[in-house]
Amino acid sequence: MFKLCQFIVMVLTASFSGLAVAGVGAPVSIEAIDSVWSGHTVPFAISTGKDKLYLAYYDANRQLTVAQRPLNAPSHWVYHKLDTWLGWDSHNLIAMALDSSGALHIAANMHVDPLTMFRSDAGGDVRNLRRVPLMVNAAREKAMTYPVFLKNQQGQLIFKYRDGSSGRGNEIYTVYDEKSQTWAALTDSPLVDGEGKRNAYFMGPVKGQDGYFHIAWVWRDSPSAESNHDLSYAKSRDLVHWERADGSALSLPIRLKQAEIVDPVPAGGGMINNNTVIGFDEDGRVIITYHKYDAAGNTQIWLARYEDKRWKLRQISAWSNYRWDFKGTGSLNSEIFVEGARPGKPGQLQVAVTRLGQRLELSVDASTLEGVTEKPVPGVADMFSSYLKLAPGMQINTVEASDSKGKIYRLAWTAQAPHRDLPLTEILPATDLKLFVFNPEKP
Numbered sequence: 001m002f003k004l005c006q007f008i009v010m011v012l013t014a015s016f017s018g019l020a021v022a023g024v025g026a027p028v029s030i031e032a033i034d035s036v037w038s039g040h041t042v043p044f045a046i047s048t049g050k051d052k053l054y055l056a057y058y059d060a061n062r063q064l065t066v067a068q069r070p071l072n073a074p075s076h077w078v079y080h081k082l083d084t085w086l087g088w089d090s091h092n093l094i095a096m097a098l099d100s101s102g103a104l105h106i107a108a109n110m111h112v113d114p115l116t117m118f119r120s121d122a123g124g125d126v127r128n129l130r131r132v133p134l135m136v137n138a139a140r141e142k143a144m145t146y147p148v149f150l151k152n153q154q155g156q157l158i159f160k161y162r163d164g165s166s167g168r169g170n171e172i173y174t175v176y177d178e179k180s181q182t183w184a185a186l187t188d189s190p191l192v193d194g195e196g197k198r199n200a201y202f203m204g205p206v207k208g209q210d211g212y213f214h215i216a217w218v219w220r221d222s223p224s225a226e227s228n229h230d231l232s233y234a235k236s237r238d239l240v241h242w243e244r245a246d247g248s249a250l251s252l253p254i255r256l257k258q259a260e261i262v263d264p265v266p267a268g269g270g271m272i273n274n275n276t277v278i279g280f281d282e283d284g285r286v287i288i289t290y291h292k293y294d295a296a297g298n299t300q301i302w303l304a305r306y307e308d309k310r311w312k313l314r315q316i317s318a319w320s321n322y323r324w325d326f327k328g329t330g331s332l333n334s335e336i337f338v339e340g341a342r343p344g345k346p347g348q349l350q351v352a353v354t355r356l357g358q359r360l361e362l363s364v365d366a367s368t369l370e371g372v373t374e375k376p377v378p379g380v381a382d383m384f385s386s387y388l389k390l391a392p393g394m395q396i397n398t399v400e401a402s403d404s405k406g407k408i409y410r411l412a413w414t415a416q417a418p419h420r421d422l423p424l425t426e427i428l429p430a431t432d433l434k435l436f437v438f439n440p441e442k443p
Contacts, residue, residue: 059430062085
């Protein structure tokens with residue numbers, strides 16, 4: 001059944017994990033892993049443990065597959081097939097994480113669907129992954145989307161997801177107890193309540209230098225992408241007690257009327273979910289990158305930073321005759337991907353944006369947030385284009401992780417772009433999933 005919801009799927013030109021492209025150099029090894037589904041793009045997953053590398057993906061038959069090898073022993077792969085299969089929905093991303101005991105947790109293939117989660121024994125052998133039939137609340141776990149694993153300040157594994165459908169959903173946080181191997185609600189109520197009228201689309205939590213977890217989100221009133229509005233923000237030290245930027249407490253669940261509004265962008269104002277990204281300046285202050293229409297109706301990139309007891313908003317692009325006029329439902333083949341601001345040259349911040357497949361580097365004044373320069377730069381796709389066969393209509397995708405020594409592992413594959421979660425009229429040939437290993441970046 002076609003599910004009425006819009007989702008931005010990241011492509012390789014704007015990598016999932018946000019690891020820097022520059023300065024990595026050529027890969028020290030390249031390895032073909034498997035043949036994978038290419039009918040539409042959906043995010044895969046990669047994780048590193050103390051001594052193992054893990055991959056999770058949908059194979060050529062759309063079956064969820066997990067592979068592992070020792071970090072120090074390339075090609076010694078173990079593969080395990082799990083009993084769930086992908087349809088045509090680009091929302092059905094894979095989330096994967098290890099707890100402190102080394103047990104592997106995987107959540108996948110859910111878009112307003114019942115819980116699909118697997119857990120291994122301590123030590124993380126993929127061959128003993130087993131289904132988790134229930135986390136906390138069976139009634140609440142019937143319509144789950146956007147699974148995310150993260151760790152709190154104490155290193156406990158946290159799992160968050162959306163309960164409900166687009167325009168009618170709540171954000172739920174749960175915490176894992178390794179001793180009892182059970183999940184529990186992290187908070188007494190959802191983080192955010194759409195009151196049956198809307199739901200929030202989050203980016204983060206992202207942990208900053210200040211010890212806080214920071215989140216940014218938009219509110220959306222319907223499954224139609226253009227109904228996003230009101231860029232919002234909150235922070236927390238423990239993922240339980242939440243605050244506004246000024247430190248004042250937010251009671252849970254956060255509703256639209258109580259939320260801290262960073263920019264009151266109206267519905268139809270050119271702002272979209274998953275493109276409201278948190279970054280930091282050299283002083284550790286939060287900066288949110290997003291896009292919306294300017295007065296002339298052109299799409300522009302904006303930055304927001306809290307200073308002098310208010311949110312300072314600055315347009316940093318100066319594009320003319322360009323408007324990403326997104327509308328409707330289903331997974332979009334997105335025209336823009338934004339990344340978080342980061343320190344650049346002395347006195348400047350850098351913001352990477354991919355527009356229509358071209359990666360751009362925007363430099364801004366670190367003090368005023370005024371734009372300084374904009375220039376095209378090589379993207380991650382440029383790095384991999386000579387290693388992957390790119391057939392017409394296909395795009396390059398990647399996901400990446402690093403180990404404790406700073407070595408970078410990039411998983412790359414090609415697939416059709418998202419096409420509103422609708423079936424194709426033919427089954428496309430499988431493509432190669434390849435692993436690229438890079439040495440640590442030199443300071």
